[in-house]
Amino acid sequence: MTVTAPYAVVPPTGTRRLLAAAGPGLDDHERTHGRLPAIGPGTVDEIGLAGIDGRGGAGFPLARKLAVVAAQAQRGRSRRAPVVIGNAAEGEPASRKDAVLLERAPHLVLDGLVVAALVVGASEAVVATSDRLAAHVRRAIDERVARRSGAPDPVRLDVRPLAHTSFVAGEAGAIASVVDGGRGLPEDRVVRLAERGPSGRPTLVSNVETLAQAALVARYGAAWARSVGSASAPGTRLVTVSDVTDPTGAVVLETAGGAPLGELLVASRLARADPRRAQAVLVGGWGGTWVPAAALDAGLDVDGLAPWGAAPGAGVLAVLDDRTCPIAVTARIAAALAGAAAGRCGPCVNGLPRIAEVVAVLASGRPAGDLAGEVRRLTALVDGRGACHHPDGVARMVRSAVTVFRDDVQAHLGDRCLHAGGAR
Template sequence: MSGAVTVSNIGGARLTLGFDRFDRLDLERHKAVHGRLITPALPELVEMAERVDLRGRGGAGFPFARKLMAVAARIRHPSSDEVLLPGERADRRRPAADAVVVVNGAEGEPGSAKDKVLLTRAPHLVLDGASIAASALGTQRIVVAVEDDEAARSVRAAIVERRMPARVVRLTERFISGQAGAVIRAINGEQPIPPGQKVRASDSGVDDCPTLLSNTETFAQVAVLASLGSDLYAFSGTDDEPGTTLLTIGGTHVVEAPIGIPLQAVLKECDTPVGQGVLVGGYHGMWLDPAAVSRATLSRKGMKAVDGTVGAGIILPLTEGTCPLGEVTRIASYLAAQSAGQCGPCRLGLPDVVRTLNALCDGSGTVNDVRRACGIGRGRGACSHPDGTARFVLSALEAFAEDIRIHRYGGTCGQPVFGVLPLPVPTGSEGRVAIDWSRCDGHGLCAYLVPELIQLDRYGFPVVLGSDIPVWMERDVQKAVAMCPALALRVTTDPPKGAARRS
């Protein structure tokens, strides 16, 4: 992907230093650009991360120092003359165990490219950050989890160059594959889905060992912080949130920018118009209307002021000429099919959200119907996927209120759905449920067997949800097809009308 992505910087390069001269920084070039590897001791690294309030760049924004201390508390052997970490008590430490450092290079979200750019063009910067954390924790166990073929090759080559005892693990390319629990399960050889219950990686991660897991950019930031020191690192950004961050604009442009920069300045740098609105934070993020975009700054504080989020740094403007509600429904359908299907909010709640959006599109539904569907099971999912999807949909109701009003009274806004929001390139294996209406007699058995995808109308005939069949439902759908009394239920690979896809 990195070959098709434009990379630039605003106000000076740090993470992207050397990109103007080299397509990829091998070890020799990396040392020439970034200097020698500096490995501060654990207390020093924790202090540096706290001074600049270094947060994870994967979306959750969890303080890196707290993650580091949580793992350290599980592995360090207390002694009478040992200096304790801030807030640590020797009598509260658990038995020591080996630590593992995991670089989460999974970018399951179609609109993101920043981590792949780092892994393919500056892999040694990422490995520097992982080595710094591993050294501070007294371990050599480093795992880099990636989805992309090019990224995997680049990291493996860098590992060989450094002769370091690290390994690369390939992940399944799914939206939920980047969730921390799913990454841990994949590394452990288990089904790569969220575990369904809250398990802290610092307590039990890879091989049940305390694990420090952060995303690719976070480890690159650690390397920059160790190289520059806290004072120079804080020279960019804001007083509250120092440093720079990587942003993916429109899925095709990665830009490094100082934290606190106006959102409009970044869009202008990428020659990207605001359009009808801008999605910030990706498909678990929030929509901003043009007025909010004009006030937004790219920081936690600045985004909170306009009811937005920086998230994983994904920014997707919605161009003019395409139906906003249709685009939102298209993405919601994709998110419903990407769930792990291990809880009610995913199995039944997300399909219901898609149904209410479809009804809103054709004028037969209401905004309150969508709100009700989004509210069911909130906070009760086995992972954050249903809540993130609901946040995406609910923010769209506010940002595109005028378009929704037109749909409500006219059944359409008159604009086609061009599919401008990025989705994975179809492989041809994606299946969808279809009905042969020349055969269907309205027995209703299909709705009983796969209620997630099929419901009955008031006359008892099936109404099919036009989304891909989730992986976890494939067996149930095959069973329903085989048991249909009229042989009317089918599986097709033809995309539903209006569901155009673009990579």
């Protein structure tokens, strides 16, 4: 749905942008943001200048994705028009941001789909998400259809409920496969999705938060987007803060990019996220990186996290308090991630279960040689060799645990635990 000029609305200020509307309905959405302006070639330039990166974990610049798919369509190498897919599978166990966005601002996500589709020349755009969240998207699409009263729309919007929203089900290739009627498993691809997806069409898969950010930039421009945030994380982002042992109580914040980790823990108001009790934080998701409490002054952006070997990823901060055994927690996460693998490549079939087994032995406190060295050897073997990036994330998480929790590793090798009640 596009018009030549947007409603005269005042751009949101501060950090309440994605979640600025009073409610999820179309009227609240348009009162807050107006309608989409005309979308043209300059939109991609603004998105690039705004620095919108992928919010599903990879952090790839959206403008580059759009440019590749648009160029592919213009070259005419595919007989079929491109397709745009909004990824809201959110299989990451510690993330809740996509769910909050679809519940509270579904029209901003749909606007982002329209923006991307018009830029790349697609006539179809789909949101892929869980059954529960699909109902919110379907309601928003129906509102738009009713508002049009039969008028044609250049982009057909749809929602595809996913049978599974496991960890690997959110991988771009798996999502594209589901939308095309496939099995929804990651595949080792020689040709990029942007060039030819499962249906033979150039395919753009982008996280729904990324698309919602594009809808804002299409309205208000790059300068407005960069009026908050940091140099390497301009604008705002959604962050999920939780206790790493119990993600069900997670809190989602909209915050300026680059906000210090400690400030975000305080803002969550979670008792288990009190910085004074934090032993470490798993940054980016379960396939992210452990950083110690000494990193709480670091900003949640590429520059701030670089010294700790971490990245924002999916905007997840899973906090470990000072009374919980980090080796036991790492072992549980490694086992869960090994069990979530698609089983389509050697690293998933053999590497991840073996990594989980070694960490479990370490957590049990039964000395068995150089277990820390064995962890490093195994993680090096799976790095970069999977059909998707799932093995890389597991390797990164476990390797960072061995480094950050060095004293705990040594204690467990000596059949003791530094934390009361720690599993051995």
